[in-house]
Amino acid sequence: MELTVDHFLGLSAALFIIGLMGVLMRRNVLIIFLCVELMVAAVSISFAAFARETNTLDGQSFALFAIAVAAAEAAVGLALILALSRRVHSVDIDDFRTLHD
Amino acid sequence: MPWEVIIFYLIAATSIAAAAGMVIARNPVHSAVFLVICFIQVAAVFVMLGAEFLAVIQIIVYTGAILVLLLFVLMLVDPDDLPEFHLGRPIQRAVGAILGLILLLEVAVAVVTRTITGRQGSATLENIELVGGNTQALGRVIYTNYLLAFEVVSLVLTIGILGAIVLALPERLGLPGYVRKDTISLAHPRGTDRALPAGTAAPSGAAAAGLAVSQPAGIGRRLVFARDPDEQPVTGGGRKQ
Numbered sequence: 001m002e003l004t005v006d007h008f009l010g011l012s013a014a015l016f017i018i019g020l021m022g023v024l025m026r027r028n029v030l031i032i033f034l035c036v037e038l039m040v041a042a043v044s045i046s047f048a049a050f051a052r053e054t055n056t057l058d059g060q061s062f063a064l065f066a067i068a069v070a071a072a073e074a075a076v077g078l079a080l081i082l083a084l085s086r087r088v089h090s091v092d093i094d095d096f097r098t099l100h101d
Numbered sequence: 102m103p104w105e106v107i108i109f110y111l112i113a114a115t116s117i118a119a120a121a122g123m124v125i126a127r128n129p130v131h132s133a134v135f136l137v138i139c140f141i142q143v144a145a146v147f148v149m150l151g152a153e154f155l156a157v158i159q160i161i162v163y164t165g166a167i168l169v170l171l172l173f174v175l176m177l178v179d180p181d182d183l184p185e186f187h188l189g190r191p192i193q194r195a196v197g198a199i200l201g202l203i204l205l206l207e208v209a210v211a212v213v214t215r216t217i218t219g220r221q222g223s224a225t226l227e228n229i230e231l232v233g234g235n236t237q238a239l240g241r242v243i244y245t246n247y248l249l250a251f252e253v254v255s256l257v258l259t260i261g262i263l264g265a266i267v268l269a270l271p272e273r274l275g276l277p278g279y280v281r282k283d284t285i286s287l288a289h290p291r292g293t294d295r296a297l298p299a300g301t302a303a304p305s306g307a308a309a310a311g312l313a314v315s316q317p318a319g320i321g322r323r324l325v326f327a328r329d330p331d332e333q334p335v336t337g338g339g340r341k342q
Contacts (some may be wrong), residue, residue, distance in 0.1 A: 002106075003103070003105045003106050003109055003149075005324070006212055006213070007109060007113075008146065008150065009212045009215075010209070010212055011113045011116070011117075011146065013205070013208040013209065013212060014113075014120075015116060015120055015143075016208075017126075017201050017204055017205045017208065018117065018120040018121055018124055019120065020199075020200075020204065021197050021198060021200075022202035024200060024201070025124065025193065025194045025198065025216075026124065027193075028129055030129055030171065030178070031123075031132050032169060033171065034123060034132055034133060035123070035124065037136070037163075037306065038120055038123070038139065038297055041140060041163065042143075044143070044147075044155070045143060045147070045150075048146075048150045048152045048155060048218060049150055051150075051152070052152075053218065053219070054218070054221055054222055054266060055221055055222045055223065055224050056217035056219070056223075056224050057238055057239055057242040058237075058242065058246075059221075059289030060152045060154070060155055060239055061242055061243050061246075061247050061250075063152070063155055064158060064239070064243070065247075065250055065251075067155075067158060067159065067162055067163055068254045068258060069257060070163070071162055071166065071167055071258065071261075072258045072260075072262070074167045074170060074171065075170065075261050075262055075264075075265035076264050076268065078170060078171060078174045078314075079264070079265035079266075079268035079269035081174065082174060082177065082186060082269050083182075083268050083269060098324070101313050
């Protein structure tokens with residue numbers, strides 16, 4: 001059996017689906033954030049796999065930018081969660097309803 | 102079966118198991134540690150794909166900075182605020198599981214019957230070695246083709262850090278009628294500011310020492326904070342510094 005790009009794509013799909021199920025099933029907003037980070041990492045694997053297949057480096061540079069943007073998103077998102085959880089005194093995603101109410 | 106395939110299946114199994122453990126774990130710190138394990142496997146996958154720079158950046162930035170930041174934020178959450186995992190919402194979990202399985206089938210079909218391939222470029226492994234390695238080749242591509250994206254990403258990072266500081270900052274000091282409700286140390290359930298005995302001379306003594314004493318917070322602990330980092334907060338009742 002030869003190691004093809006499809007192997008890496010399958011791994012990326014599996015990690016993405018696990019992250020997606022985590023986002024849908026968990027109620028702790030910090031765990032949901034962790035699962036979103038897992039989804040971004042899975043997509044980075046996909047980009048790097050395609051870059052290897054087509055012998056280019058565009059996929060790798062996109063994955064690099066994705067990591068950088070995920071870092072900025074992590075900082076802002078966690079600051080938002082901290083600020084919001086101080087008011088609501090909870091990290092349950094079902095309690096974050098201030099936009100709705 | 103060549104070694105590469107065996108090692109790939111080992112890394113893949115570990116990363117999938119760690120990701121599943123992250124989703125299932127009840128303690129959020131366990132989830133974060135599982136995700137650290139998963140990200141290290143992802144870095145190994147990057148090395149297998151010939152993206153060594155990406156692998157190192159994944160470990161340093163993603164695992165070593167972002168997840169550590171998340172662990173710190175997890176530590177600041179009061180354990181009483183964590184939602185009960187096993188109580189209620191079975192419909193939500195069932196719907197999530199069903200949707201995930203459907204999407205998994207769709208993506209598996211798409212991966213197996215893939216016909217679209219990209220245009221072949223020139224960055225084969227030999228050419229990358231000629232240029233001087235993956236980092237040099239990636240640098241050539243980023244600084245010529247994706248220079249605008251690079252600059253914009255640096256701007257995004259700067260604005261993100263400024264935004265995070267502004268958002269996480271407690272409300273401004275010095276506004277009239279302002280009562281500071283909590284600090285980082287008090288967000289932790291054990292806290293580091295001990296409760297002052299009621300009715301002591303602390304306010305006048307602290308005012309004489311130039312410190313600011315706020316109203317008692319709703320949680321019953323008096324906040325005393327120093328304007329000068331070298332000043333020790335004045336307490337009543339003989340608390341040892």
